Amino acid sequence: MTESPLTVSPLLWVGPVVITEPVLATWAIMAVVTIISLVVSRRLSLAPGRMQTALELLVDTIDQQIRDTMQAEPGPYRSLIGTLFVFVLIANWCALVPGVTPPTARLETDAALALVVLSAAVFHGIRSRGLAGYLASFAEPSWVMIPLNVVEQITRTFSL
Template sequence: MQLSPDEHIFWQYGFVKLNATIVFTWALMLVLAVGSKIITGKLATGLKRSRWQNLMEIVVVAMENQIAEVGLREPRRFLGFIGTLFLFVAIASLCTIIPGFKPPTGSLSTTVALALCVFVVVPLFGIEDQGLIGYFKSYLEPTVIMLPFNIIGEISRTLALSVRLFGNMMSGEMIIGILLTITPYIFPIVMTLLGLLTGMVQAYIFSVLATVYIAAAMGDQGLKQEPEAQQ
């Protein structure tokens, strides 16, 4: 049994390889990009609009509100990154109901890549908001002694972020695979439904945690109020 879609390699040339993770990621990217293009190609600014436009508006506005609720003052500035994180993880989880589809988020390489993106973006936003010195000063708070712990916390939360998502997605796949061999008919379907719910929850958790990390890295100017959630 393959633990990760990384192991399913279509083509390889030395270090460069084309595995299932990358291929399904491209497929997801294609679906998302083309779907968005089609829906937003004929947007109506009036009161009458299509169902798909309504759906997209609901999703986008909900993400914007969620970011604002966490405490960031300019949610649209972060919507591109955080919204894409959520959509990517959520759509990947939803697509598990397609037979033969392997969610890229079930690969530790993908979750690590996403966590690395968060790991890099958080200080970037922090530096953009507070300046280089201002941001790195936050590592010395409340005292200098806390510097190593802050650095460890930074790395560990990135690791936790990636492993949490990977574990949940991979375990869902694994459980369904195991159950298919034991009780092939009804129970895997129930577990698939549960997997869909778990996937949505994981997408929410991943994007909200990323938002919280960014909010924590922002100075007072970038925040609507004091951050409510702290890791």
């Protein structure tokens, strides 16, 4: 009998919490990104070196993507989108390490990232338009579109 692709074997337990390989890989990625961020950001200067120039190029590229796709100033969105980009990039590169399965290969990680994006979309929508304006946007261009716009909000997030 074959095992379901949705099941993950536990590696260890911390009390009632089950720790699986995708969770462990995610924690390792978060630790690596945090350490690299702390080390790199300690030596920022007005006359950038190679590393700072490369990182500024990455930030500028993310900013331009935000401007092109959202037609908005990138400031409020840069940290979330940049963090998602770096996490997904490093998580996918984990496949190059022998014996490591990238956490993004598991449905749980992708669903969790989609929920973060959905929550951020609702938060930023309410923040920019107010609660009444955000809810009114579901009735555009007509009130008949409300169910379709609600479904679109959810499915668009998970499809991305």
